[in-house]
Amino acid sequence: MKPILLACAAALSLSSTLVQAAPTPASRAEIAHLVGYLNASGCSFNRNGSWHDAGKAAQHLQRKYDYLVKRDLVASSEDFIARAASESSMTGKPYQVRCGSAAPVDSAAWLKAELAKYRAAQRVSR
Numbered sequence: 001m002k003p004i005l006l007a008c009a010a011a012l013s014l015s016s017t018l019v020q021a022a023p024t025p026a027s028r029a030e031i032a033h034l035v036g037y038l039n040a041s042g043c044s045f046n047r048n049g050s051w052h053d054a055g056k057a058a059q060h061l062q063r064k065y066d067y068l069v070k071r072d073l074v075a076s077s078e079d080f081i082a083r084a085a086s087e088s089s090m091t092g093k094p095y096q097v098r099c100g101s102a103a104p105v106d107s108a109a110w111l112k113a114e115l116a117k118y119r120a121a122q123r124v125s126r
Contacts, residue, residue, distance in 0.1 A: 005075065010077055014117060021072065022069065022072060022075065023069065023074055023076065023077075023079075023080075024075075024076075025078075027038055027075065027076050027077050030077040030115060030118060031065060031077055031080045032076075032102050033114075033118050034077065034080070034081075034085070034108060034111050034114060034115060034118075035058050035061055035062050035065070036058070037114050037118075038054055038057055038058045038061065038080055038097075038111075039054055039055055039058035040053055040054070041054045041056075041097075041099065042046055042099070042100075043097050043098060043099040044097070044098045045057030045060075045095065045096070045097055045098075045099075045107070046096040046098065046101075046104060047093075048088050048090070048093055049093070051098070052070055058122070059068075061084055061085050064083075064084035064085075065080055065084045066091070068080075068083055081108055081111045081112060081115070082108070084106040085107055085108065085111055086106070086107060093106035094106050094107070094108070095108075097110040
């Protein structure tokens, strides 16, 4: 009986670590930038084997983000990328971005690169 109680306690402890605070204003601005960047990119977005235009992709990621925020599952831009913008929550297949004739890249890498550029620009403008 004791091993079962220990397992239950461990599971409860783990699940409580998944609950996070709401995104900070800076994180909300970064996430809005990333969604806007995708929307304006003109790139194609692969989700579950189908290519979608950037506008539809941005709408999809915004819906996923809104869903996660309501459940306190996104506290940072990195959380947004990992939990909403990297892979399908239904199939687990990675999302990809293809810009022009370039080879597709994983959306996580594409968004992390843009996030780094955005943060660098923010530091310069201060």
